[in-house]
Amino acid sequence: MNLGQLTEAGLEFFSDYLVRARLGEAVSVPRHLLSDPNYSTVLSDDIMVDAGYSFRSRFDCAAYLHDALAEAPPEMERNVGMWAWLSLLYFDQVCPTGKDGGRKVGERARYIPAPNAFQRFYRHLLLGPYFVYRAHKDDPSVAGAVLATPVNAPGDLVEQLASRQELVSNAAAMGVATKLYVDSKGSLKRGAGGKGPGSARRLVDVLNQFDLTYDLYAMPSDELLALLPKEFDRFLTSARSTSRASAQAHA
Numbered sequence: 001m002n003l004g005q006l007t008e009a010g011l012e013f014f015s016d017y018l019v020r021a022r023l024g025e026a027v028s029v030p031r032h033l034l035s036d037p038n039y040s041t042v043l044s045d046d047i048m049v050d051a052g053y054s055f056r057s058r059f060d061c062a063a064y065l066h067d068a069l070a071e072a073p074p075e076m077e078r079n080v081g082m083w084a085w086l087s088l089l090y091f092d093q094v095c096p097t098g099k100d101g102g103r104k105v106g107e108r109a110r111y112i113p114a115p116n117a118f119q120r121f122y123r124h125l126l127l128g129p130y131f132v133y134r135a136h137k138d139d140p141s142v143a144g145a146v147l148a149t150p151v152n153a154p155g156d157l158v159e160q161l162a163s164r165q166e167l168v169s170n171a172a173a174m175g176v177a178t179k180l181y182v183d184s185k186g187s188l189k190r191g192a193g194g195k196g197p198g199s200a201r202r203l204v205d206v207l208n209q210f211d212l213t214y215d216l217y218a219m220p221s222d223e224l225l226a227l228l229p230k231e232f233d234r235f236l237t238s239a240r241s242t243s244r245a246s247a248q249a250h251a
Helices: 008-022 058-068 074-078 080-089 127-135 140-146 156-161 171-181 200-210 221-226 230-234 238-249
Strands: 002-006 040-048
Touching: 002 008, 002 080, 008 080, 040 080, 058 127, 058 140, 074 127, 127 140, 140 156, 140 171, 156 171, 156 200, 171 200, 171 221, 200 230
Parallel strands: none
Antiparallel strands: 002 040
16 A cells, blocks of 8 residues: 555544553554544555565564665655554554453554654664664664564563664674674574673673773674673674684784
8 A cells, every 4th residue: 555644633543542552441443544534644656565564573574664665755764654654554563462352552652753762762663673774774684683573572682772872873783782692593592681691781881881992883793792701602602702713813
């Protein structure tokens, strides 16, 4: 279908639905907003989106939207009504029903973006992964650590890394996180979240310390990886040795 956007009235209606659903009221998803001219408008006759597309992960979601919006003008990327419309279009994926038939509706920012506050802006379940993918479009695989999870359940790793703009936009930092926490199948390794040694929270602390001494944007990820304390060894051993050898060779 043609790409659309919710009007102010549509945003208000959708927002009201989210509040009521989050409070546990038995209210139906207002899908009529997608095509009702009182609540939405067609944004482009040239851009089509597949309402039936199933996102396998945040990475797949980001790749699909990046391709679908390739011809969109830059200002569309900050269009709150468009991203809210897309959230409603894919609502069964961003807020699926549970075994009891109910939905666990999260905070408003997960479905309607808050563009003026980055630490909430990245939480939008479609726009967040899209922007990460776009930031690393030359090699989006480096951001696998924050794109590996399901669309509706970003997880603690995303909370720790993607909420920090200076890290999530840094290819070396994202490359290190991906090498540490993503396995050969593209899934997150156990223990990557949480607060323990070698966890993503610890990685953020270490990278912030490194940033006082090193130019993280200029460092290859292998060199940065080789500097990490031994607490990270449980996530990476053989590849770490290779990284250290590579760093020494270029010293």
